[in-house]
Amino acid sequence: xxxxxxxxxxxxxxxxxxxxxxxxQELIHHLGxxxxxxxxxxxxxxxxxxxxxxxxxxxxxxxxDFSQHFLDILIEKKIQNELLILNAITLEIDSTxxxxxSNKVLQHLTNDELLLSIQNQLQILKDGGIVCHSFWxxxxxxxMKGTFHNYHTIEELEDWFSPYxxxxxxxxxxxxxxxxxxxxxxxxx
Ligand SMILES: C[S@@+](CC[C@H](N)C(=O)[O-])C[C@H]1O[C@@H](n2cnc3c(N)ncnc32)[C@H](O)[C@@H]1O
Numbered sequence: 531x532x533x534x535x536x537x538x539x540x541x542x543x544x545x546x547x548x549x550x551x552x553x554x555q556e557l558i559h560h561l562g563x564x565x566x567x568x569x570x571x572x573x574x575x576x577x578x579x580x581x582x583x584x585x586x587x588x589x590x591x592x593x594x595d596f597s598q599h600f601l602d603i604l605i606e607k608k609i610q611n612e613l614l615i616l617n618a619i620t621l622e623i624d625s626t627x628x629x630x631x632s633n634k635v636l637q638h639l640t641n642d643e644l645l646l647s648i649q650n651q652l653q654i655l656k657d658g659g660i661v662c663h664s665f666w667x668x669x670x671x672x673x674m675k676g677t678f679h680n681y682h683t684i685e686e687l688e689d690w691f692s693p694y695x696x697x698x699x700x701x702x703x704x705x706x707x708x709x710x711x712x713x714x715x716x717x718x719x
Pocket of ligand 1 (some may be wrong): 576578619
């Protein structure tokens with residue numbers, strides 16, 4: 531897929547403004563039921579760094595994004611976390627983690643790319659490691675501003691993750707409207 535949006539300083543700054551009102555506090559609250567404090571977490575698509583800050587209150591978090599512009603903005607803000615340029619599909623990294631977290635990031639992957647990402651996540655998760663990902667709920671997929679958006683159903687996420695992960699939590703939650711989003715938490719089998 532082509533990923534033009536997010537790949538300029540201007541669009542990164544514009545996304546940060548739009549996303550100002552939103553954070554993953556509720557998701558991280560649920561994650562806390564399955565992940566011990568002090569665990570290592572790799573965040574995919576860190577973007578503005580809002581969830582990175584919340585996660586860092588309990589975990590040792592590495593931030594990552596495939597857009598250098600978001601990372602530059604976080605570096606300018608003197609964020610102390612390790613930050614990596616990383617594609618959520620290929621996940622080319624040598625380290626392993628107790629948890630991989632993303633908030634509205636894997637929505638930018640096609641179904642095939644998501645399946646590839648799931649396989650690659652397995653490789654960089656420690657035994658018994660946790661995945662915690664949010665998605666937009668629905669059946670649409672479309673391209674806007676050069677960026678692909680892919681909505682998912684609970685059933686398809688269960689089909690794709692459950693061969694590799696024991697599903698611990700898979701439910702709708704409200705982001706902008708009732709039940710417009712899905713949170714999935716799974717443990718590596
Ligand atoms: C909708 S924003 C979400 C940002 C942040 N997680 C939040 O909750 O505000 C999507 C983020 O994922 C990043 N992203 C999109 N596709 C990616 C990919 N294939 N690999 C890594 N990051 C990606 C974008 O650069 C952007 O920071």
